[in-house]
Amino acid sequence: MSDVNAYIGLSAVLFTIGTIGVLTRRNAIVVFMCVELMLNACNLALVAFARQHGTLDGQVAAFFVMVVAAAEVVVGLAIIMTIFRTRRSASVDDASLLKY
Amino acid sequence: MFLFTEGGHSIPVVDPVSAADAGGVFGLLWLVIGLPLLGATVLLLGGRRTDPWGHLLGTAMAVGSFVLSTLMLIGLMGREEGDRSVTQHLWDWVSVGDFEVGMDLLVDPLSILFLMLITGVGSLIHVYSIGYMEHDPRRRRFFAYLNLFVAAMLMLVLAENYLGVFLGWEGVGLASYLLIGFWQHKPSAAAAAKKAFVINRVGDIGMSLALAMFFVTFGSTSFTVISANASGASEGALTAIGLLLLLGACGKSAQVPLQAWLLDAMEGPTPVSALIHAATMVTAGVYLVTRSNFVFELAPTAQTAVIVVATVTLLWGAVIGCAKDDIKKALAGSTMSQIGYMMLAAGLGVYGYAFAIFHLITHGFFKANMFLGAGSVMHGMNDDVDMRAYGALRKVMPVTFLTFAMGYLAIIGFPLFSGFWSKDKIIETALVESPVAGAAALIGAGVTGFYMTRLMLMTFFGEKRWKDGVHPHESPSVMTVPLMVLAALSVLGGVLYLGHWIVDWLAPVVGEIPEHELPMPAIVYSMITVAVVAVGVGVAWMTVGKRPVPTTPPTDVSFVTRAARADIYGDTINDTLVVKPGAALTRGLVSTDRSVVDGLFTGTATVLAGIGQGLRRAQNGFVRSYALSILGGVILVLAALTVVNL
Numbered sequence: 161m162s163d164v165n166a167y168i169g170l171s172a173v174l175f176t177i178g179t180i181g182v183l184t185r186r187n188a189i190v191v192f193m194c195v196e197l198m199l200n201a202c203n204l205a206l207v208a209f210a211r212q213h214g215t216l217d218g219q220v221a222a223f224f225v226m227v228v229a230a231a232e233v234v235v236g237l238a239i240i241m242t243i244f245r246t247r248r249s250a251s252v253d254d255a256s257l258l259k260y
Numbered sequence: 261m262f263l264f265t266e267g268g269h270s271i272p273v274v275d276p277v278s279a280a281d282a283g284g285v286f287g288l289l290w291l292v293i294g295l296p297l298l299g300a301t302v303l304l305l306g307g308r309r310t311d312p313w314g315h316l317l318g319t320a321m322a323v324g325s326f327v328l329s330t331l332m333l334i335g336l337m338g339r340e341e342g343d344r345s346v347t348q349h350l351w352d353w354v355s356v357g358d359f360e361v362g363m364d365l366l367v368d369p370l371s372i373l374f375l376m377l378i379t380g381v382g383s384l385i386h387v388y389s390i391g392y393m394e395h396d397p398r399r400r401r402f403f404a405y406l407n408l409f410v411a412a413m414l415m416l417v418l419a420e421n422y423l424g425v426f427l428g429w430e431g432v433g434l435a436s437y438l439l440i441g442f443w444q445h446k447p448s449a450a451a452a453a454k455k456a457f458v459i460n461r462v463g464d465i466g467m468s469l470a471l472a473m474f475f476v477t478f479g480s481t482s483f484t485v486i487s488a489n490a491s492g493a494s495e496g497a498l499t500a501i502g503l504l505l506l507l508g509a510c511g512k513s514a515q516v517p518l519q520a521w522l523l524d525a526m527e528g529p530t531p532v533s534a535l536i537h538a539a540t541m542v543t544a545g546v547y548l549v550t551r552s553n554f555v556f557e558l559a560p561t562a563q564t565a566v567i568v569v570a571t572v573t574l575l576w577g578a579v580i581g582c583a584k585d586d587i588k589k590a591l592a593g594s595t596m597s598q599i600g601y602m603m604l605a606a607g608l609g610v611y612g613y614a615f616a617i618f619h620l621i622t623h624g625f626f627k628a629n630m631f632l633g634a635g636s637v638m639h640g641m642n643d644d645v646d647m648r649a650y651g652a653l654r655k656v657m658p659v660t661f662l663t664f665a666m667g668y669l670a671i672i673g674f675p676l677f678s679g680f681w682s683k684d685k686i687i688e689t690a691l692v693e694s695p696v697a698g699a700a701a702l703i704g705a706g707v708t709g710f711y712m713t714r715l716m717l718m719t720f721f722g723e724k725r726w727k728d729g730v731h732p733h734e735s736p737s738v739m740t741v742p743l744m745v746l747a748a749l750s751v752l753g754g755v756l757y758l759g760h761w762i763v764d765w766l767a768p769v770v771g772e773i774p775e776h777e778l779p780m781p782a783i784v785y786s787m788i789t790v791a792v793v794a795v796g797v798g799v800a801w802m803t804v805g806k807r808p809v810p811t812t813p814p815t816d817v818s819f820v821t822r823a824a825r826a827d828i829y830g831d832t833i834n835d836t837l838v839v840k841p842g843a844a845l846t847r848g849l850v851s852t853d854r855s856v857v858d859g860l861f862t863g864t865a866t867v868l869a870g871i872g873q874g875l876r877r878a879q880n881g882f883v884r885s886y887a888l889s890i891l892g893g894v895i896l897v898l899a900a901l902t903v904v905n906l
Contacts, residue, residue: 179891182884182887183884183887183888183891184884186884191884252882252883252884253882253884255883256880256881256882256883257881258881259879259880259881260876260877260879260880260881
């Protein structure tokens, strides 16, 4: 049991780091990486729980998350590239035109 | 079967035999209404195609109805005295749960008299209108409305239940609206029609509430059922019904306080005025009270109310008649007054019902005669109604003059003329049963003598005061022949009272007149009445006949004359008590709607829009703040779930 607790704890730490990163960093690439960190923290938790219960559900879910994350990276990076080309900057605070 | 009242009077219960059993002409009872209704339908739906012969069809339908009515009268006379009411069931009209109303007709000694009056006088008015409306491009439509009017009035008097009466009641209201406003291009005519309609609606409120009361109290609106069960109902309910019926009667019969429409109704063509005043419409109230004798006899309070209303009206109308220079309005004031006499007699209960109907019939003759005579005068005077522009017409219009004179002598109660018999009996009965009302009726008779003499003198006697370009001439015979017939009836109407015929005839419907002691012999009452009338005539001769009539109304007149010229401020009273508060209430409601109701909704919208304006600021475009709010939301949801699970 303590093994699982350790994995969950690690997962929580990684998730928190990712969250703080998303909230505090301005560079879109870094924010993006932090999002990946959060996703993978979730994956870790899923796998850990799957291991604990001895089933494959969590493992499968983790694969799905990876697939979605990969697709998201493709789209997200394309957006960031386009923003960078037009604005010469990858700061998320600069891209704030869509507002009230 | 009889109902017995506390006063010891016996009221017959309506107990008719069916037309199928009675056989003979009674199977055609529905045709009496059907013919004029058919005429109205054909003429209204046929459009211009019927223009060339529309007036003939309309007249033929009215005459056909009259012939049928005559056959009915003969049929009724051939039956036994206590067995003279016949009912015809046409179809089931309303059938809801255990509430059933049939389309039933009832002909009995009371309704047959109305049938004769409506179709007889109505036919004469139709004939007269052929001449009177000859140059009117909408003559066919006029005849359609006349037929509709007659059909509605026949429905009113022939119905066997109050719902059927109400159908005719509303039909009469509609037809009078159409006819009073027949010359709709005149704003005054359109306004008068609307006024008549609206004031009649006020009366109809009473009528429809009375219907509801009948339903609640008796579970039926049939005369047969109600008269059989009337003694079982509480006096409070019967009093309420009586007062509501009186309100309805006030509206239709132009009794105070709902009298204001009658004088304005003179805007209609003159035959319409004759029809409204003599044969239909205003007699409906008297019919209603007489027909509902089984209600009124058991509700003395309501009877007293009828007497009060009638007494006020008969003086009110007579005073108005004294000051009018418009010949038709003077006659209208007179009608109001005479209907007051009838209502007074009807209010006296079993003592007076027969005399109310008697006076109604004689009044139908002489008032139709005089209205048509007034129309004949107007016909020759280029439709001028101002009596101050008449004068000396007896030589140029001999037939009109002579027939009008017969009506005049009848209405003032000249001995042996029809009005003498009928009015005299009312005054005599009133003096015995209700001395105050009787005294008022006696004074009213004197005033009648005054205003009718004034009208005669200003129109037919004195010097010529004709306006330039007016060439009075006698009317064509299609107009004068009805006048002659009506004049003869005005003279001879008293034969109905020969050997107490009308009293005995009506007894199976309205009850036998109980013996009552006359403090003086009947002849003394007649002499007193004639003396009072003679005083009225004499005063008129002194004030109008002996002096030249000024062509413009004098302005230095007494307060009473001014009041009478303004219809005793009837319109002012209505305006002050009803119209203005009503308008103020409407304006108040509109502004309440605008400020309170609309304010509530626009206020809510404004507040919500303001909140939206403030919250819009949260959409600041910074993706990280969105992320923060999502995080906050997730934490909130998790916290909530945790709390719930705990």
